[in-house]
Amino acid sequence: MGIRERLSGNEAAAIAMKQINPDVVAAFPITPSTEIPQYFSTFVSNGSVDTEFVAVESEHSAMSACVGAEAAGSRAMTATSANGLSFMWEMIYIASSLRLPIVMSLVNRAVSGPLNIHCDHSDAMGVRDSGWIMLFSENNQEAYDNLIMAHRIAENKDVLLPLMVCQDGFITSHSIENIELIEDDKVKEFVGTYKPEHYLLNDKEPMAIGPLDVQSYLFEHKYQQAQAMRNAKKVIADIAKDFEKMTGRKYSFFEEYKMEDAEIAVVCMNSTAGTAKTVVDDLRSKGVKAGLVKVRVFRPFPTEEIANALGNLKAVAIMDKADSLNGAGGALFEDVTSAMYVNQKQVPAVSYVYGIGGRDVTSNDIHEIYEYLQNVANTGEIDNPYRYVGLRV
Numbered sequence: 273m274g275i276r277e278r279l280s281g282n283e284a285a286a287i288a289m290k291q292i293n294p295d296v297v298a299a300f301p302i303t304p305s306t307e308i309p310q311y312f313s314t315f316v317s318n319g320s321v322d323t324e325f326v327a328v329e330s331e332h333s334a335m336s337a338c339v340g341a342e343a344a345g346s347r348a349m350t351a352t353s354a355n356g357l358s359f360m361w362e363m364i365y366i367a368s369s370l371r372l373p374i375v376m377s378l379v380n381r382a383v384s385g386p387l388n389i390h391c392d393h394s395d396a397m398g399v400r401d402s403g404w405i406m407l408f409s410e411n412n413q414e415a416y417d418n419l420i421m422a423h424r425i426a427e428n429k430d431v432l433l434p435l436m437v438c439q440d441g442f443i444t445s446h447s448i449e450n451i452e453l454i455e456d457d458k459v460k461e462f463v464g465t466y467k468p469e470h471y472l473l474n475d476k477e478p479m480a481i482g483p484l485d486v487q488s489y490l491f492e493h494k495y496q497q498a499q500a501m502r503n504a505k506k507v508i509a510d511i512a513k514d515f516e517k518m519t520g521r522k523y524s525f526f527e528e529y530k531m532e533d534a535e536i537a538v539v540c541m542n543s544t545a546g547t548a549k550t551v552v553d554d555l556r557s558k559g560v561k562a563g564l565v566k567v568r569v570f571r572p573f574p575t576e577e578i579a580n581a582l583g584n585l586k587a588v589a590i591m592d593k594a595d596s597l598n599g600a601g602g603a604l605f606e607d608v609t610s611a612m613y614v615n616q617k618q619v620p621a622v623s624y625v626y627g628i629g630g631r632d633v634t635s636n637d638i639h640e641i642y643e644y645l646q647n648v649a650n651t652g653e654i655d656n657p658y659r660y661v662g663l664r665v
Contacts, residue, residue, distance in 0.1 A: 274452035274519065281412040281444035284451055285351065285377045285437075286311035288419035290321055291459040294375075295346035295466075298326035298337035300356065303389045304441035305379035308351035331356035335363035335374075342372035343481045345471030347423065349374070353441060354381035354395045361399070367434045368403030368497060370481060373426030374434040376404075377419065380542070380593075381441040382629045390630020391441040393541070393593040396570075397603045403497050405435040405504055406571040408541040410527075412449045414568070415439040417521060420454065423463050424511045430503040438570075440543040442630070454519060462518060501572045508569055525574035527566040528581055530556060534563025536645040537582065539608055540591040541567045544626075544633055551638040562642055573607050579615035582608070586649035587620045589641050591661075593627040601625075601658050620648050626661045637661045 279287065285308045289297065297316075299309035309325075316325045324341075328334045331352050338348040352360065357378060367374050382388040383395050396406060405425060409415035418437040426435040439445055454462075472481060485493060505525070512523040529549055531537060538548055545566035555562040565581055582588050590609070592602020600606070601623030609621050624641055627633045641661060648654055 274454060277451050277453055278448050279412060279451050280307070280446050280448050281409075281415050281439050282307035282379070282446065283311055284412045284416040285419055285439070286315070287453065288416050289349055290315045291420070291454070291456050292349070292423060292463050293321045293460070294323055294349045296324045296326065296338065296341035296348040297350060298328050298334045298341070298348070299350050299352070300328050300331045300334045302331065302353050302356040304381060304445045305351045305353040305356070305377065307445070308377055308379070331359040332363060335360040335367060338374045339363055339367050339370065339372060342367075342374050343370065343471065344473050345468050347466040349376065351377040351379065353379045354383050354389075357395045357399060358383055364399050364402050364404065366482065369493070371432040371497070371500070372434060373423065373432055375419070375422040375426055376434070376436045377415075378436045378438045379441045379445045380438055388629040389441075391443055391593070392628050392630065393438075396436070396438050397594040397596070400571060400603055403433060403501065404571065405431075405433055405501070406569075407435065407437050408568055408570055409437060409439040409444065410543055410545045410566060412439075412444055412447070413451050413521075415444060416451060416453070417515065417519070417523065420459055420462065421511050421515055423466070425504065425507055427466060428507045429469070431500050431507050433497070433500050433504065438542065443543045452519075458518060462514070504572050505574065523568060525567075525569040525577055526581070527568065529564040529566065531563040531565065531581060533561055535561040535586045536588070536642060536649050537563040537565060537585055538589045538591060538638065538641060539565045539567065539578075539582070539604065541570065541604065542593070544591060544593065547633060547635055548638050551635050551642065554635075555642055560642070560646065567604065570604075573611070575607075575611035576615055578608060579611045579617045582612060582619055583615070583617035585619050587622070587645040589622045589624050589645055591624045591626055591641070595625045595628065599658070620652065620654055621657065622648065622654060623658050624661050625659075631662050633662055
């Protein structure tokens, strides 16, 4: 039986970290993720965990410390947002290329400039191809649950990749919601003990970390990373089944909401899904066959599965809370349409960029998207596939 609580998303993340009890946490404060290491540091100071907490001088140093800790054989975690993630950029790639299963809580925020501390997904999209597994969370419960599953995924011998759990800055990170926590002993058993096969402090296997990787080897090593990312799909699915047995909460690569007979649908990530579900319910009450797909696993991207989920629609809109500034839609739009094309699912698709810099997305905005999809479904024509919603013009 779970423990009922009322927590913010940041508190939920910190409690998940406490229950995991990692060997090392290294962090530097940045809004809106600051509360996660702040809450966790109280668990360190009062003896609730035996974690070595490293208060570093920058986010680059935070990820560097995590890389060093994992390379030495320790389980390491951190948290950051926006510019902090940007400052980690060099070490983000090094962490994945060294196959170090670090877990990070990423509280999504707009990347400067101009300076903005509110939520969009430009930070996560900036590192989407860096070799990290990326899980997105609609609400506080999902942020907590994703973190509990994270180490089991990242540390699997067929994966060994770092993993970030994303949640929307302020929208979930600072909002208090009802949540069901798992008992400490169950989390400890579920997560297990980290037992790396290769690590620096193993005196029986001397090794080097981060050597020069010339043209004779780098291609193969990058292929191994890519294969590990492909392997992660099965591992994520298997661990979700184990998690469901423990909690009764079911997770997949994405959530399908009223998609069984849907003719039009929206694809989105994180907290926007909650507003979209309300709009779907309203449209259904009026006889409109609307549906929603909420992506949870963004890396590895579930190409075949999402193409099959959307393949029978008459029109689909993909919502991105970051603009790729490429003139051809956002990152989620690119991945979804690529998946559909490769899997021979020809459905009229529209890109919608929204919510930049924390701009509110309202139910009226999402109604506007569904109304446009109805027109596309009726006519089969798209006058402009690259659109914005909630933008003042």
